[in-house]
Amino acid sequence: MPRAIDKLRLRFQSLFSKGRVERELSDELRFHLERQIEENRAKGMSAEEARRQALIELGGIEQVKEECRDARAWQVLDETWRDACYAARMMRKSPGFATVAILTLALGIGANTAIFSAVDGILLRPLPYRDSARLVSIWSLRTQLRFEGGYEDEISSAEYVQIQAAKKIFDDVTFAHPARIAILIGAASPRTLGIDEVPANFFTTNGVAPALGRFFTPEDERPGHDHVAILSYRVWQEEFGGSRSAVGKTVAFDQQLYTIVGVMPANFRLTGEDCDVWVPLYPRATLATNPTDHRFEVWARLRRGVALRQAQTTLNIIAQRVGNEFPGQEKGRGLVVRPYLASHVAPVRTSLFLLLGAVGFVLLIACANLSNLLLARGLGRSKELAVRSALGATRWRIARSLLIESLLVALCGGAAGLLCGWWGVRVLRTLAPPDTPRLDDVSLNATVFLYALGAAAFAGILSGLPAALRGLPLDVSVALKESPRNGTETGRQTQWKNVMVGAQVALCVVLLSGSLLAVRSFEKLLDVKLGFRSDHVLAMAIHLPRFNYRTEAQQRAAFRQILDRARAAPGVESAGAEINPILESVGLSAKFRAASGTGPRGYSFFQARYITDDYFHALGIPILRGRSLTAAEVDDRANVAVVNETLAQRLFGKQDPVGSSLIEGLYQSGERKLEIVGVAGDVRDRDVSFRPRATVYLPYYLMAHITLMHLFVRTKTEPETLAATVEHQIRKVDPDIPIADVRTMRQTIAENLHTSRVQTFLFSGFAVLALALVLVGIYGVVAYSANRRTCEMGIRLALGARPGAIARLVIGEAMLPVLLGIAVGFGGSLALTRLMRSLLYEVSPGDPLTLGATLIAMLLAGLAASYFPARRAMRVDPVAALRNE
Amino acid sequence: MSKPTDLVQGTLALLILKTIANQPMHGWAIGQRIRQVSREVLQVNQGALYPTLHRLEQNGWIKAKWGESDNNRRAKFYSLTPAGRKYLEKEQANWQRLSTAIGLVLETS
Numbered sequence: 001m002p003r004a005i006d007k008l009r010l011r012f013q014s015l016f017s018k019g020r021v022e023r024e025l026s027d028e029l030r031f032h033l034e035r036q037i038e039e040n041r042a043k044g045m046s047a048e049e050a051r052r053q054a055l056i057e058l059g060g061i062e063q064v065k066e067e068c069r070d071a072r073a074w075q076v077l078d079e080t081w082r083d084a085c086y087a088a089r090m091m092r093k094s095p096g097f098a099t100v101a102i103l104t105l106a107l108g109i110g111a112n113t114a115i116f117s118a119v120d121g122i123l124l125r126p127l128p129y130r131d132s133a134r135l136v137s138i139w140s141l142r143t144q145l146r147f148e149g150g151y152e153d154e155i156s157s158a159e160y161v162q163i164q165a166a167k168k169i170f171d172d173v174t175f176a177h178p179a180r181i182a183i184l185i186g187a188a189s190p191r192t193l194g195i196d197e198v199p200a201n202f203f204t205t206n207g208v209a210p211a212l213g214r215f216f217t218p219e220d221e222r223p224g225h226d227h228v229a230i231l232s233y234r235v236w237q238e239e240f241g242g243s244r245s246a247v248g249k250t251v252a253f254d255q256q257l258y259t260i261v262g263v264m265p266a267n268f269r270l271t272g273e274d275c276d277v278w279v280p281l282y283p284r285a286t287l288a289t290n291p292t293d294h295r296f297e298v299w300a301r302l303r304r305g306v307a308l309r310q311a312q313t314t315l316n317i318i319a320q321r322v323g324n325e326f327p328g329q330e331k332g333r334g335l336v337v338r339p340y341l342a343s344h345v346a347p348v349r350t351s352l353f354l355l356l357g358a359v360g361f362v363l364l365i366a367c368a369n370l371s372n373l374l375l376a377r378g379l380g381r382s383k384e385l386a387v388r389s390a391l392g393a394t395r396w397r398i399a400r401s402l403l404i405e406s407l408l409v410a411l412c413g414g415a416a417g418l419l420c421g422w423w424g425v426r427v428l429r430t431l432a433p434p435d436t437p438r439l440d441d442v443s444l445n446a447t448v449f450l451y452a453l454g455a456a457a458f459a460g461i462l463s464g465l466p467a468a469l470r471g472l473p474l475d476v477s478v479a480l481k482e483s484p485r486n487g488t489e490t491g492r493q494t495q496w497k498n499v500m501v502g503a504q505v506a507l508c509v510v511l512l513s514g515s516l517l518a519v520r521s522f523e524k525l526l527d528v529k530l531g532f533r534s535d536h537v538l539a540m541a542i543h544l545p546r547f548n549y550r551t552e553a554q555q556r557a558a559f560r561q562i563l564d565r566a567r568a569a570p571g572v573e574s575a576g577a578e579i580n581p582i583l584e585s586v587g588l589s590a591k592f593r594a595a596s597g598t599g600p601r602g603y604s605f606f607q608a609r610y611i612t613d614d615y616f617h618a619l620g621i622p623i624l625r626g627r628s629l630t631a632a633e634v635d636d637r638a639n640v641a642v643v644n645e646t647l648a649q650r651l652f653g654k655q656d657p658v659g660s661s662l663i664e665g666l667y668q669s670g671e672r673k674l675e676i677v678g679v680a681g682d683v684r685d686r687d688v689s690f691r692p693r694a695t696v697y698l699p700y701y702l703m704a705h706i707t708l709m710h711l712f713v714r715t716k717t718e719p720e721t722l723a724a725t726v727e728h729q730i731r732k733v734d735p736d737i738p739i740a741d742v743r744t745m746r747q748t749i750a751e752n753l754h755t756s757r758v759q760t761f762l763f764s765g766f767a768v769l770a771l772a773l774v775l776v777g778i779y780g781v782v783a784y785s786a787n788r789r790t791c792e793m794g795i796r797l798a799l800g801a802r803p804g805a806i807a808r809l810v811i812g813e814a815m816l817p818v819l820l821g822i823a824v825g826f827g828g829s830l831a832l833t834r835l836m837r838s839l840l841y842e843v844s845p846g847d848p849l850t851l852g853a854t855l856i857a858m859l860l861a862g863l864a865a866s867y868f869p870a871r872r873a874m875r876v877d878p879v880a881a882l883r884n885e
Numbered sequence: 886m887s888k889p890t891d892l893v894q895g896t897l898a899l900l901i902l903k904t905i906a907n908q909p910m911h912g913w914a915i916g917q918r919i920r921q922v923s924r925e926v927l928q929v930n931q932g933a934l935y936p937t938l939h940r941l942e943q944n945g946w947i948k949a950k951w952g953e954s955d956n957n958r959r960a961k962f963y964s965l966t967p968a969g970r971k972y973l974e975k976e977q978a979n980w981q982r983l984s985t986a987i988g989l990v991l992e993t994s
Contacts, residue, residue: 006948063932
């Protein structure tokens with residue numbers, strides 16, 4: 001190996017430091033001559049004679065030098081360099097060709113670079129945690145509640161205790177417990193902070209280093225020493241201005257004092273939700289073994305050499321054991337382990353890979369264009385190539401020089417593509433939904449650069465090969481006699497061009513149908529009946545500081561006042577509230593059964609939403625039967641409920657449920673009988689694309705000790721304009737109450753559809769790009785061949801062919817590969833668009849409307865591209881055409 | 886470029902490698918040494934010596950280093966690389982086999 005490196009070094013030296021090599025060669029030979037002269041003098045020759053003899057013996061300095069140079073030269077590289085210089089001159093001579101070729105590739109490579117940088121940054125690059133490949137996350141699975149839509153939960157403490165004991169599988173198991181929302185008073189306005197409780201091994205397990213200060217040690221877990229906190233980078237910046245002196249300061253969360261010991265790095269985002277502050281929690285002291293508190297986000301570090309499958313097997317056993325230990329609990333709980341990175345980026349994985357496929361297609365289409373362009377150009381240069389061949393260039397040498405030309409074009413395209421990609425990455429980062437994981441890691445880096453280079457080289461070789469392999473005109477004398485315009489195009493070349501056109505049409509059909517599916521799906525999402533009126537609704541989150549509102553009576557009084565104030569604000573029509581806001585979080589899960597009726601006998605888990613009076617009115621949810629909850633029922637915690645249509649249907653069938661009773665099974669203390677007073681319309685409350693679930697609406701205060709309220713205000717005018725007024729009214733109740741997440745319902749829905757919108761936008765953008773490239777490609781081929789056949793057209797016209805027949809001839813020949821391409825593309829589309837099924841809403845991959853639209857679009861594109869060449873062919877002046885020959 | 890026949894070229898290379906096997910030498914000294922050792926039978930063509938040296942260096946068999954010559958002038962000294970040493974052993978064995986074979990043929994016929 002060192003020898004190979006030495007050889008390379010020497011070759012590069014002779015190639016790039018020619019000056020030094022030359023100098024050394026002169027020095028070496030001069031030394032030789034001097035020695036030889038000395039020797040000759042010693043033999044008794046005169047100075048003159050000694051020099052002459054020495055030169056004769058050496059055989060001429062220049063000849064020796066030349067032979068030494070030959071011995072050193074790296075011939076292939078030298079020739080390649082000369083070919084590249086030649087290719088550059090050729091490109092300068094035909095700027096039109098160069099511009100079209102480079103631009104075509106720049107678009108293709110730019111799109112690839114941008115999307116690949118996202119794939120690289122999000123999916124491929126390891127996380128910035130030590131040995132991150134061994135980091136796994138563990139989830140609790142509800143196998144029997146598929147219809148509920150909440151398939152995965154966090155881990156319960158009962159499960160955690162068991163997982164932690166599996167020392168043979170995991171080196172370390174840790175968790176984060178999203179403990180509470182604390183209030184920080186002291187900044188400009190009171191703000192809420194998400195606090196996670198973590199054990200000391202949280203940081204060591206994840207293998208992350210603090211940006212400032214230190215992490216927790218086992219010392220910090222001891223009661224009395226545990227009032228220490230680690231800040232997130234964001235809070236450190238916003239509340240402490242990024243000052244290093246923040247460490248050691250004391251800060252009050254909910255009026256409890258904590259000492260800041262450290263700051264997390266900026267890119268640390270392990271948990272799904274944004275966490276602002278970490279505080280220590282000693283695991284065994286506080287962990288009750290409760291099978292229902294699914295609130296622990298659990299990570300573990302696989303023991304070296306343990307496969308993921310082994311870990312899964314162990315977890316299956318643990319899940320069974322937990323199930324046996326707590327037989328009263330819901331059945332069918334499972335545990336699932338995933339590599340941390342994979343589960344972190346799972347939401348965007350499919351769409352990123354599909355996008356990468358889409359831009360790959362765009363690049364292939366661009367290559368097909370370039371390939372045909374180069375073929376046509378090679379044909380125009382038959383004469384030149386024939387001359388070179390006549391002068392002794394081998395076939396291989398000429399093929400190589402053609403290939404180098406296409407590579408040079410491709411590299412220029414790649415450079416321009418990197419610029420496009422740089423811009424594309426910026427666009428992507430602005431477009432991407434803010435909750436996209438690892439968005440900050442998306443950038444142009446060395447890997448992306450190499451990828452772009454690779455894509456350029458691939459494109460250069462792929463598109464240059466047909467022209468290079470086309471072979472030389474075998475009969476040089478014939479080639480030399482031909483006029484450049486009529487250089488013989490063999491049947492094989494025409495066929496090859498048609499194959500290229502067909503291939504790009506097929507690729508475009510796949511892309512186009514895929515993007516049309518995305519558009520159709522998005523259209524359907526926009527048309528979804530949400531079940532509530534999203535216009536004129538203002539939403540906000542209100543946290544009561546627990547330290548000022550200790551008793552339930554105080555909390556209830558404060559909330560009542562806040563509701564009254566909000567309702568009294570000018571421009572407000574009504575206001576209602578609930579605990580978990582729709583479209584942002586799911587309701588709580590509770591088990592219910594009908595007291596009587598024909599429905600299922602046992603308990604089933606349904607969604608429970610705790611609401612205040614006027615909730616339905618504020619959100620515009622229709623009451624179909626009965627009535628909604630009254631203020632008195634809410635305040636007095638009356639045992640009443642409103643159910644939605646789906647639940648009524650499921651438990652009561654065709655019967656009117658109003659007046660019937662529901663039994664709610666409580667976890668600790670038996671059951672509660674609820675009288676159904678009304679039936680509300682179904683609401684898409686989880687996600688715009690999720691079907692409504694069976695839901696029970698209960699009076700707000702049936703939930704004990706709630707200090708959080710999500711307020712919905714229906715306004716008479718535009719909701720944005722009223723935000724400040726309503727906030728001001730609420731602050732009159734207590735200026736220390738933090739108000740967060742003020743937004744309109746329309747904004748919430750827009751955010752909810754953000755991912756679909758971006759996907760649709762990107763897919764259609766790439767499809768349009770592909771269509772444009774195909775249009776240019778077909779046009780180029782048809783125009784070129786029509787142009788070369790000007791004389792033939794002239795003769796046809798002179799012999800009496802009608803112009804219409806000429807146009808039909810040109811268009812007909814152009815459309816043949818297009819039609820074949822469409823047919824192949826349909827097959828590909830049916831096979832490939834299945835992959836995007838998970839991204840689609842209520843549209844299936846074989847959707848006839850989509851395929852029809854694709855067919856029409858491609859036919860139109862083919863006709864449009866061949867129309868102008870056909871028209872030109874029609875208008876050929878026979879006399880002029882023939883005279884030109 | 887004029888190429889000496891393979892036999893001559895190969896032989897010269899072999900002689901050079903053998904000559905510098907024990908100590909680094911500059912080009913002129915190599916030529917002198919071959920002449921001396923062969924008792925003036927082998928006259929190294931100086932015109933072919935240097936291209937051969939450069940080719941050997943290019944192939945990685947020998948490496949060059951500038952140093953002081955016996956009369957205090959800067960000269961380019963060539964020495965064997967480990968790869969060159971292996972190559973020399975192999976070629977030497979080849980040569981011996983070949984010359985023995987030729988000798989046998991010449992003696993018997």
